[in-house]
Amino acid sequence: MKPSDLVLTIGELLGPEDNQFACLEFKDHYNRERVRRKAAERKGLMYVRDDRRALVTMRAQGKAREVPRSTQTTIYPGKVVRSGPGDMPLKPGKYSTKLGGKVAVGDLLGAPIYSLTLIERETCPKTCKLWTTCYGNSMHLAKRYVWDKSLQDAIYWQLTALKAYEKPILLRLHVLGDFPSASAVRWWGEVLDKLPLLHIFGFTSWPWHSRPGKAIDDLRAEQPKRFIIRRSGKQEPWGATVTNQVTADSHIQRETGRAIICPAERTAAGFGPKTAACCAQCGLCYNPKIENEIVFFEHGA
C-alpha cells in the first residue's frame, strides 16, 4: 500500500458530533484524539495524531500592525540570535498551532514538520508589499536566526541527526524572513541533493527577475516535488496573497482562476467548512499538483 492510499480527510474521519476543530475549542482533547484513532482503525487507515502543543491561537482579524516604511529589520532586536555549536535552529512544527507536528495527508503522510525563522526585512526584498505590515510585527516571542555559516552548519547537522537521508522530513521556509541571497538558495539546493528525503515548502517575496528570485525559480524547476515555494503578493498560479476580507468562502475568483483561502485560517476564524486546522492536516501548500494561489487573512493587529 502506498502512503497516498492512506490519506485521511478530516470529513471522512469525523462524524458531525466530533467535527469541532481544536483551534476553536480545546476541551477534552484526549477523548477527541481517541475517537479519531478508533474511526481510522475501523476504516483500516493510518492515523496521524494531532500533536500540537497549543491548539488555540489568535484569530486573524483582517487587520495588521504597521511600522514606519524606514524600518529595516525586526522591531524585536532582543529576539535575534546567532547560531552556536550544538544549536538546533529548526523548530518542530508541533510547537506551532498553525503548522502541526506530523503530516496527516498526502504522499508525505507521517513526515515530521520543522520550520526555520530568519530576521524579517533584513533578509527580504524591499519590494515586499507587506514591508510595513509584516506579520513579524506581532511576533514578539519568535527567535530569529542570523543567516551565516554557523547557522548553515547547525541546520545541516540537525537535518542529518533527524535522518533526512532515510526518512521524509518537511521543512517550512521561512516563518519570518526570506532567502537572504541567491547563494543561500543554491546552498539549499546542495542540501536537497545530499538529503534525498528532505522536502521544502514556503513563500518568497523575491521577484523572479531578481538574483535570488531566479535562483529560486531554477531550483523549483530542478526539484518540482521537493522545493515548493510560492510567490507572495502575486495573484497568479503558485502565488500567495493576503486579504483583509475575512470570509466564509473557500475560494476567491481571480482572473487567473480560483484562489483557495487557507483552510487553517478560515477554520480558526470560525468560518465555512472545517477542512483543516493546521498545515499538517491541509497539505495544499506542499502539494506539487496544487498550483492555485493561496489567500491568507491579514493579521497581526
Ligand code: SF4
Ligand atoms: S517578505 Fe515576509 S517576512 Fe519579509 S517583510 Fe515581507 S512579509 Fe515580512
Ligand code: SF4
Ligand atoms: S493552505 Fe494549508 S498548507 Fe498552506 S498555509 Fe494554509 S493550512 Fe498550511
